Amino acid sequence: MGKSVNSTNSIVVKDLHKSYKDLKVLDGVSFSVKKGDILALLGPNGAGKTTTVKILSTLLHPDKGEAQINGYDIKSDEAAVRSNIGLTGQYAAVDEYLTGEENLKLIGRLYRLNKDDVNRRSKQLLEQFDLVEASTRPVKTYSGGMRRRLDLAMSLIASPPVIFLDEPTTGLDPRSRLTMWAMIEKLASGGTTILLTTQYMEEADYLADNIVVIDNGKVIAEGTSDTLKSKVGSDRLELKIAKNSSLEKAEKIIDGKVLNVDKDDRIISIATKKGAGELRRILEQLEKAKIDVVDVSLHRPTLDDVFLSLTGKVTSEEEKESKK
Ligand SMILES: Nc1ncnc2c1ncn2[C@@H]1O[C@H](COP(=O)(O)OP(=O)(O)OP(=O)(O)O)[C@@H](O)[C@H]1O
Numbered sequence: 001m002g003k004s005v006n007s008t009n010s011i012v013v014k015d016l017h018k019s020y021k022d023l024k025v026l027d028g029v030s031f032s033v034k035k036g037d038i039l040a041l042l043g044p045n046g047a048g049k050t051t052t053v054k055i056l057s058t059l060l061h062p063d064k065g066e067a068q069i070n071g072y073d074i075k076s077d078e079a080a081v082r083s084n085i086g087l088t089g090q091y092a093a094v095d096e097y098l099t100g101e102e103n104l105k106l107i108g109r110l111y112r113l114n115k116d117d118v119n120r121r122s123k124q125l126l127e128q129f130d131l132v133e134a135s136t137r138p139v140k141t142y143s144g145g146m147r148r149r150l151d152l153a154m155s156l157i158a159s160p161p162v163i164f165l166d167e168p169t170t171g172l173d174p175r176s177r178l179t180m181w182a183m184i185e186k187l188a189s190g191g192t193t194i195l196l197t198t199q200y201m202e203e204a205d206y207l208a209d210n211i212v213v214i215d216n217g218k219v220i221a222e223g224t225s226d227t228l229k230s231k232v233g234s235d236r237l238e239l240k241i242a243k244n245s246s247l248e249k250a251e252k253i254i255d256g257k258v259l260n261v262d263k264d265d266r267i268i269s270i271a272t273k274k275g276a277g278e279l280r281r282i283l284e285q286l287e288k289a290k291i292d293v294v295d296v297s298l299h300r301p302t303l304d305d306v307f308l309s310l311t312g313k314v315t316s317e318e319e320k321e322s323k324k
């Protein structure tokens with residue numbers, strides 16, 4: 001079947017529905033991803049992230065709705081979709097008893113690349129993912145981060161234009177996470193379109209051009225991290241006043257916008273929508289009144305704030321923290 005021409009969007013998803021018996025897992029999910037962009041599908045446990053990825057990679061059929069990957073329809077053009085995507089699942093799909101190199105070559109042959117291509121691509125990927133030294137060892141001796149990197153390398157063997165990464169950094173230590181982020185960024189800057197799922201606000205914030213927030217199978221918000229953050233409203237300015245004696249006077253000058261005054265630390269918190277401009281104005285007024293400010297900071301709302309204000313729930317990471 002023919003490829004529908006849509007040069008700007010590599011992934012188009014319309015109104016996906018999926019239920020297991022009475023359980024509605026996807027309830028009308030729609031979004032699109034431009035070529036070369038990174039989209040983060042952000043949501044808590046059970047939101048429907050893996051189900052979405054499985055449907056888009058043709059491993060699962062939707063009850064209703066449609067999607068095109070690189071112009072190919074997931075229902076009528078399954079084979080073409082598969083040859084246009086790479087998938088790194090939530091749980092690493094590596095063979096424990098094979099070496100890293102053997103895993104790569106096995107996948108390469110499954111993709112029916114010829115022997116020369118398999119060898120060339122494997123070598124390239126082992127270098128790119130810093131696995132050359134470990135390449136002749138069985139995977140069961142690899143660390144979690146190494147397995148994740150090998151898994152990602154395997155999904156790239158056929159140089160697909162679109163890749164799906166289901167929670168690519170869950171369980172990685174902070175340094176391995178940064179390495180993975182750098183690799184993902186590099187792929188996108190080379191023109192690969194990436195859909196990744198994550199439960200980490202920070203990850204979506206750092207990597208994604210666009211973020212789709214899903215909860216209970218529904219898209220509850222969508223946009224860049226800046227637009228999502230601006231939905232929760234104001235920035236917070238904090239001014240540390242030099243002397244206790246001038247605290248009250250400072251508060252009067254700033255007037256109206258003061259959120260909180262911390263008398264012990266001499267910090268005045270101010271709500272602002274104007275950010276740096278407002279800051280300059282306030283500092284000028286305080287200077288005129290000869291009030292010394294020793295420290296200044298501007299805080300934008302975090303994506304965690306956004307999630308909380310959208311769902312009324314904290315993210316699972318925070319839940320874990322607060323249960324400790
Ligand atoms: N084969 C299945 N049979 C019944 N229920 C299922 C099946 N697969 C998934 N579910 C349910 O669908 C919901 C969404 O699951 P999904 O795996 O898509 O969530 P997720 O967002 O990927 O979560 P996580 O962050 O935990 O990976 C969950 O409530 C899950 O229990």
Ligand SMILES: [Mg+2]
Nearest residue numbers: 049050051090
């Ligand atoms: Mg999942």
